Amino acid sequence: xxxxxxxxxxxxxxxxxxLSVRExxxxxxxxxxxxxVVENVSFDLVRGRSLAVVGESGAGKSMLIRSLLGVHAxxxxxxxxxxxxxxxxxxxxxxxxxxxxxxxxxxxxxHQDPLRSLxxxxxxxxxxxxxxxxxxxxxxxxxLHRRAIEAMAAVGFRDPVREARLLPHELSGGQRQRIGIxxxxxxxxALLIGDEPTTALDVTVQKRVLDLIDEMRERTGAxxxxxxxxxxxxxxxxxxxxxxxxGSVVEAGPTLQLxxxxxxxxxxxxxxxxxxxxGPRTRRLCTPTEGNLS
Amino acid sequence: MIRAGLPRLLxxxxxxxVIAALTCQLAFLMPGDPALILLGPESTDAQxxxxxxxxxxxxxxxxxxxxxxxxVLIGDWGTSFASGRPVLGEILERLPVTVExxxxxxxxxxxxxxxLALGSARRVNGVFDRVVSTATFVALAIPSFVVGVLxxxxxxxxxxxxxxxxxxxxxxxxxxxxxxxxxxALTLGIAEAAVYxxxxxxxxxxAVRSQFAYATMVRGASDRALLWRxxxxxxxxxxxxxxxxxxxxxxxxxxxxxxxFALPGLGRLTVGALGARDLPVIQGxxxxxxxxxxxxxxxxxxxxxxxxRRSIRGRx
Amino acid sequence: xxAPELTLAAPGPSGARGPRARFAHTGxxxxxxxxxxxxxxxxxxxxxxxxxxxxxxxxxxxxxxSLAHLFGTDSLGRDIFSRSMHxxxxxxxxxxxxxxxxxxxxxxxxxxxxxxxGAVEAFVGFVxxxxxxxxxxxxxSAVVTLAGPSILTIGLIISAFxxxxxxxxxxxxxxxxxTENHVLVARTLGASGWRILTREVLPAVLPLMMPVLMxxxxxxxxxxxxxxxxxxxxxxxxxxxxxxxxxxxxELSTASWLTLFPALMICITILSVNVLGEHFxxxxx
Numbered sequence: 001x002x003x004x005x006x007x008x009x010x011x012x013x014x015x016x017x018x019l020s021v022r023e024x025x026x027x028x029x030x031x032x033x034x035x036x037v038v039e040n041v042s043f044d045l046v047r048g049r050s051l052a053v054v055g056e057s058g059a060g061k062s063m064l065i066r067s068l069l070g071v072h073a074x075x076x077x078x079x080x081x082x083x084x085x086x087x088x089x090x091x092x093x094x095x096x097x098x099x100x101x102x103x104x105x106x107x108x109x110x111h112q113d114p115l116r117s118l119x120x121x122x123x124x125x126x127x128x129x130x131x132x133x134x135x136x137x138x139x140x141x142x143x144l145h146r147r148a149i150e151a152m153a154a155v156g157f158r159d160p161v162r163e164a165r166l167l168p169h170e171l172s173g174g175q176r177q178r179i180g181i182x183x184x185x186x187x188x189x190a191l192l193i194g195d196e197p198t199t200a201l202d203v204t205v206q207k208r209v210l211d212l213i214d215e216m217r218e219r220t221g222a223x224x225x226x227x228x229x230x231x232x233x234x235x236x237x238x239x240x241x242x243x244x245x246x247g248s249v250v251e252a253g254p255t256l257q258l259x260x261x262x263x264x265x266x267x268x269x270x271x272x273x274x275x276x277x278x279g280p281r282t283r284r285l286c287t288p289t290e291g292n293l294s
Numbered sequence: 295m296i297r298a299g300l301p302r303l304l305x306x307x308x309x310x311x312v313i314a315a316l317t318c319q320l321a322f323l324m325p326g327d328p329a330l331i332l333l334g335p336e337s338t339d340a341q342x343x344x345x346x347x348x349x350x351x352x353x354x355x356x357x358x359x360x361x362x363x364x365x366v367l368i369g370d371w372g373t374s375f376a377s378g379r380p381v382l383g384e385i386l387e388r389l390p391v392t393v394e395x396x397x398x399x400x401x402x403x404x405x406x407x408x409x410l411a412l413g414s415a416r417r418v419n420g421v422f423d424r425v426v427s428t429a430t431f432v433a434l435a436i437p438s439f440v441v442g443v444l445x446x447x448x449x450x451x452x453x454x455x456x457x458x459x460x461x462x463x464x465x466x467x468x469x470x471x472x473x474x475x476x477x478x479a480l481t482l483g484i485a486e487a488a489v490y491x492x493x494x495x496x497x498x499x500x501a502v503r504s505q506f507a508y509a510t511m512v513r514g515a516s517d518r519a520l521l522w523r524x525x526x527x528x529x530x531x532x533x534x535x536x537x538x539x540x541x542x543x544x545x546x547x548x549x550x551x552x553x554x555f556a557l558p559g560l561g562r563l564t565v566g567a568l569g570a571r572d573l574p575v576i577q578g579x580x581x582x583x584x585x586x587x588x589x590x591x592x593x594x595x596x597x598x599x600x601x602x603r604r605s606i607r608g609r610x
Numbered sequence: 611x612x613a614p615e616l617t618l619a620a621p622g623p624s625g626a627r628g629p630r631a632r633f634a635h636t637g638x639x640x641x642x643x644x645x646x647x648x649x650x651x652x653x654x655x656x657x658x659x660x661x662x663x664x665x666x667x668x669x670x671x672x673x674x675x676s677l678a679h680l681f682g683t684d685s686l687g688r689d690i691f692s693r694s695m696h697x698x699x700x701x702x703x704x705x706x707x708x709x710x711x712x713x714x715x716x717x718x719x720x721x722x723x724x725x726x727x728g729a730v731e732a733f734v735g736f737v738x739x740x741x742x743x744x745x746x747x748x749x750x751s752a753v754v755t756l757a758g759p760s761i762l763t764i765g766l767i768i769s770a771f772x773x774x775x776x777x778x779x780x781x782x783x784x785x786x787x788x789t790e791n792h793v794l795v796a797r798t799l800g801a802s803g804w805r806i807l808t809r810e811v812l813p814a815v816l817p818l819m820m821p822v823l824m825x826x827x828x829x830x831x832x833x834x835x836x837x838x839x840x841x842x843x844x845x846x847x848x849x850x851x852x853x854x855x856x857x858x859x860x861e862l863s864t865a866s867w868l869t870l871f872p873a874l875m876i877c878i879t880i881l882s883v884n885v886l887g888e889h890f891x892x893x894x895x
Contacts, residue, residue, distance in 0.1 A: 104514030
């Protein structure tokens with residue numbers, strides 16, 4: 001079961017895509033000037049599968065995520081065309097109420113910088129449960145606290161009752177990212193999104209965080225959309241790959257196929273740039289000199 | 295915390311001592327013989343000598359200063375020329391009026407500006423934000439005494455809704471007390487509200503653009519939950535610091551407002567004492583105001599530490 | 611929802627001439643124009659042009675604004691326009707003293723404290739603490755009533771209170787600038803302390819102090835107004851904006867021009883000063 005080519009979504013069966021993106025184009029408007037940051041992107045992601053979006057910084061990966069969540073930076077005039085359906089709800093056109101419900105119930109996101117993505121003035125145990133606390137029904141403080149403790153235990157905190165009372169700056173980088181994972185998986189969402197979840201972490205911690213993400217996925221059966229500039233991580237963890245460059249999809253397909261038989265020179269350049277112990281000594285930077293890439 | 299607080303406390307005591315010393319020299323600001331100026335040319339030499347003695351002007355600076363400080367510590371702040379009553383008693387009697395005025399004005403200001411600033415941050419440069427920004431910029435240019443005069447004109451003279459002057463103690467008639475305090479509190483509050491709005495708006499915009507706000511939005515929080523339950527707190531330190539300064543210098547502000555609305559508070563006491571050149575009262579009020587500034591500074595620091603606990607728990 | 615200064619993209623070459631920039635530019639021209647006009651009128655008024663601000667004219671009591679009396683006349687028939695202009699001169703003097711004395715001395719002390727550090731810095735810090743703990747309006751009122759009111763005394767003492775504000779900020783700014791590369795290079799090259807101060811530090815500190823200078827000037831004008839409003843400023847017949855507003859207050863419902871025009875003068879002036887301050891703030895970013 002591959003994500004490509006895209007299949008027409010029909011009855012809500014298990015093979016129906018959790019995330020279905022069609023001809024998604026996002027333009028940023030600034031005073032009489034418009035710039036496309038995501039151009040004509042289409043893909044499907046079905047239950048249990050994992051898909052990596054790979055590209056250099058500035059390739060439009062973060063804007064792609066913002067577009068399919070419908071959450072844009074304040075003050076940025078971003079206009080989205082096409083559709084991005086999560087569990088059948090088009091996030092680009094849904095009203096705020098419906099969009100937030102999907103965000104709370106069906107999507108969990110793990111952010112790039114675990115320190116900056118946590119509010120410095122609230123205890124981690126409090127922030128962890130935001131997707132429940134800020135929902136339509138207001139659970140009691142006590143039940144939220146209990147849920148936070150459970151979630152922290154599930155991501156490997158030894159003494160969650162004490163650690164839930166800590167502030168973000170009192171945790172280590174790896175601990176913070178585990179809080180991020182616990183917050184993302186709190187409502188057992190069908191879709192997990194990782195936005196460079198390991199980039200800000202030490203190499204030794206990176207693997208443990210990725211393992212934890214895999215473990216949580218196994219537990220809940222969530223699909224994973226992993227956005228990364230690190231092709232090695234993407235190749236190791238994901239079933240399918242999308243290579244993005246300057247807002248557009250350059251190449252897409254199952255990981256193995258893409259790695260063994262890349263069709264586009266840019267993909268080839270990215271693959272060659274992966275440092276290998278057994279490979280040739282010379283390392284090529286991904287300077288896209290060949291091919292017509294626009 | 296104690297280790298950080300002790301030098302600050304010593305410094306505060308030092309500041310208070312210097313100010314106490316300065317207030318002991320107030321009499322020498324007068325051109326010529328203070329006793330002659332205060333008593334007038336018809337006074338006798340004996341009267342003037344007696345006044346000099348009561349003010350300690352016949353002694354050197356240190357005996358006078360130590361004498362006064364000693365008195366302050368045991369609650370004897372001198373005796374008012376005008377009323378013949380103890381200065382500390384006069385101050386404490388007027389204090390509740392000023393405290394109520396300041397509290398009410400700050401509550402009104404906060405109730406007004408927090409929704410405005412957060413609403414502004416919700417859609418930066420949107421219509422609401424632009425209106426708020428322009429309005430606060432204009433409001434910033436209106437001195438509080440002009441605000442007071444205009445409020446009296448509109449609400450007391452023109453519409454006749456509220457009384458312009460007079461005071462009724464809260465304990466006697468709570469509702470009438472509030473009715474009479476509304477305009478003074480608004481006058482004092484509006485002057486600060488513009489400054490507060492700009493401070494909170496700036497901080498809230500920065501917070502709304504932060505990564506942690508993005509994370510909260512992605513967790514499906516409504517704008518209201520995001521702004522009130524996740525943005526307000528990290529945005530409020532500069533506002534709290536300003537609030538501290540306002541409360542600290544409230545005596546200055548109350549001078550104008552109490553005079554304008556004829557409220558029998560500390561400001562009125564000060565204006566009266568200044569007009570009558572009642573030196574012991576002036577000295578007492580200045581020293582009291584300095585204590586308020588120092589104490590307000592310490593309370594502000596504690597409040598800031600409670601808002602952002604990183605400062606007490608150390609940074610990683 | 612267009613957000614010019616918020617967008618992630620770098621502003622293009624056309625950015626500076628957008629509609630809002632043009633609006634801001636108009637604001638600066640208007641503000642500077644108003645202040646210039648006010649200065650000229652105030653100077654002309656003290657030089658003797660226009661009506662005598664103290665001359666009573668019982669033929670023209672409480673006259674509403676007309677061509678003969680632009681802002682009307684008060685209960686003694688005195689010309690409010692002329693009194694407002696003389697009031698502007700009083701405010702202007704206070705503003706000038708704040709810039710020269712408060713700004714000049716304060717910034718110099720602050721820069722020195724930031725460069726020399728040690729005991730000087732500690733002393734400046736302590737004096738700042740003392741000054742901030744002093745109830746300034748009360749002290750100013752006390753000094754003016756006890757020492758006798760004159761516009762020079764008022765201006766001097768108001769501006770004296772601003773010295774520590776400037777010193778504190780200039781010290782902080784100097785500390786951050788003193789570690790910047792060009793200063794370090796000058797130090798390494800053996801530039802004299804004076805040269806570093808005048809060539810490297812002051813040119814960097816002054817632009818950053820301009821917004822605060824404007825805010826403080828506005829504050830000083832308000833303080834003078836408040837003082838006169840309370841009756842601790844200039845002696846009654848002498849015109850000052852605060853005193854004019856206080857005097858006209860009783861007749862607000864019958865002769866609103868008595869209060870309205872001086873109030874407008876002070877508000878527009880402070881608004882203009884603030885517009886310039888905002889401009890400097892944007893420029894120093």
